[in-house]
Amino acid sequence: MNDGYQERISALLREKNITNNELAEAIGKGKATIGRYLTKGPTRTYPSIEDLSLIADYFNVQAHWLCFGVGDKHTDAEDITYAAVNQSATTVSVYNRTEVNALLNGESPSSVGAIPVPPEYHSCFGVMYPVTSSVSYKWDCIALVNPHKEWVNDDIVLARLPGNPYPDFFTLVKVGAIIHVWYGDDTTKNAIHQVNDQEIDVIGVVRWGTWKKRI
Template sequence: MQENYQDRIIALLKEKGETNASLAIGIHKGKATVGRYLSKSSNRTYPSIEEISEIAAYLGVQPHWLAFGIGDKYTDDATINKMSTSGAVTVNVYSRADVAKFIETGEAPIVTQMPVHKEFGDCFGVVYPAQGSISHTWDCAALILQDKNWVNDDIVLARIGNNPTPDFFTLVKVSDTIHVWYGEDTTKNPIHSITEDEIEVLGIVCWGTWAKRR
């Protein structure tokens, strides 16, 4: 079990508005026991795998991620095992606000990691803006493929005009005009009709929740 399992638990408690006391109640342990689980001093005790599984279930995440940092919070073990046998790797996932910094400097805060097939090992992920009631529950991510030309109906990660923060758009080029839709919804009128000089495509969504190509 990775030493930084404690950091993942602490971050989850903060994220979900929980405390050591509420976690203790939720997993039927004493508050002092949970305190020793999360302590980094000499009096620390290590939870068993079974206890880590109980903590993960209470906090709504996958135990393999909580214990070992494998995959992401919500990828189940069957998916991890299947991908492991086929030569999976993990890639970092960034927020849209930080991905430009990552592309420019190679360094940025990592939101999470996700397992992908080894052919996508050079890619990176970006948190995708899920719509509707699931947006506050799921960490939806799109895997971004760089150095490949986009084709009509691709979802891309791009910057338009002077906006420094990239976003997800669907593009369709007709003659010299690129018609732009936000995200994947092309049922409405395009939000922009621009030229190639007005858009900077950072990458193509090649795998993920809203995959356009694999």
């Protein structure tokens, strides 16, 4: 079990607008107990696997995700076991875009979970990919970023543009010395930027991704 369970429980409480007291009553604990589970201070106590399983059942999420950050909220344990046994899968952490800078600086930012991936992607990391339209109400997209792959025209990349402190997803096409930049994967409109190699910091190429269903 990793300490990320605290962030996952807190996120579920906010998402469902549930109080510590309501959660405590649901799993047969006192309100103060939930507070001690979630604090990072000296009064912190650690929940048992059984208590975390009860919390997972209450929120209708998978216990392995809540306890360990493996898979996502709704990935069946059987699916992860199948991937690990039959495909020699590994897991990689998933981050929000705002945490990528810290990751690249060698820090240990909080992840939003982990996903099973084929073994050839073991050196990659996942980043939440912004999605729009009605699909975003039910699904989140995770892009797998390969920091060791050189990009070629029409690749979607995670990159930083001049003046932007945080990276974002872009499609790149280089013509001569100029790189034409489109936001995300929409190349139906005019490019939003034109830069040269020195003006764009390409962090990695998006080579594979997955979707996770929201609660």
